[in-house]
Amino acid sequence: MSRSDTGKGRGRRIVLWRHGQTAWNLERRFQGSTDIELTETGVNQARRSARLLASLKPDAIISSDLKRAATTADQLASITGHEVTHDSALRETYAGVWQGLTHEEIVERHGEEYAAWKRGEPVRRGGGELETEVADRASPVVLRHADKLPDGGTLVVVSHGGTIRTTIGRLLGLEAHHWEGLGGLSNCSWSVLGEGARGWRLLEHNAGTLPEPVLGDDD
Numbered sequence: 001m002s003r004s005d006t007g008k009g010r011g012r013r014i015v016l017w018r019h020g021q022t023a024w025n026l027e028r029r030f031q032g033s034t035d036i037e038l039t040e041t042g043v044n045q046a047r048r049s050a051r052l053l054a055s056l057k058p059d060a061i062i063s064s065d066l067k068r069a070a071t072t073a074d075q076l077a078s079i080t081g082h083e084v085t086h087d088s089a090l091r092e093t094y095a096g097v098w099q100g101l102t103h104e105e106i107v108e109r110h111g112e113e114y115a116a117w118k119r120g121e122p123v124r125r126g127g128g129e130l131e132t133e134v135a136d137r138a139s140p141v142v143l144r145h146a147d148k149l150p151d152g153g154t155l156v157v158v159s160h161g162g163t164i165r166t167t168i169g170r171l172l173g174l175e176a177h178h179w180e181g182l183g184g185l186s187n188c189s190w191s192v193l194g195e196g197a198r199g200w201r202l203l204e205h206n207a208g209t210l211p212e213p214v215l216g217d218d219d
Contacts, residue, residue: 024036172193183205
């Protein structure tokens with residue numbers, strides 16, 4: 001399902017927040033489902049971002065169960081007092097033999113596969129998951145928790161760059177080969193989906209500051 005029930009619950013908001021920095025991020029190693037912890041910088045990023053996101057007064061927090069996401073989520077939970085619901089369906093894309101390789105190693109060893117993926121073709125990177133399969137497991141979890149929100153409520157989803165991009169693409173109803181056009185998220189940046197009359201729409205992408213109201217003819 002690509003749209004929420006537009007007949008009720010108008011004004012709900014989903015904040016998709018990428019985890020903080022890890023050592024493998026710095027080394028440009030493909031993490032996938034490998035359970036890598038945050039660096040000290042990553043914890044500080046999460047702490048700073050959590051102070052900003054707490055001002056949105058989220059109603060619920062859900063998170064990937066991988067350490068880098070769970071630790072990031074804990075920073076927000078410690079401020080808001082909400083318990084974090086962990087779900088393995090929010091993990092990053094499993095990428096088989098690509099996991100642990102640097103960007104350069106992937107291009108050198110799996111260049112054709114990498115190029116096909118960048119062209120938007122359905123590719124099992126490293127023999128792992130298709131992007132559509134990631135969306136199949138992650139987006140229903142996000143929608144299920146969003147459906148529990150009160151009118152005007154906010155859900156924070158703490159996850160990973162690839163999973164967030166595919167989830168946004170699915171919730172916006174975009175065809176899969178367009179998902180790459182959304183671009184990546186920096187560590188501890190977030191994207192915001194808002195509920196409109198025709199379903200979910202993208203309000204902010206790769207943001208590090210709080211969303212501002214849209215003033216003008218397109219609000």
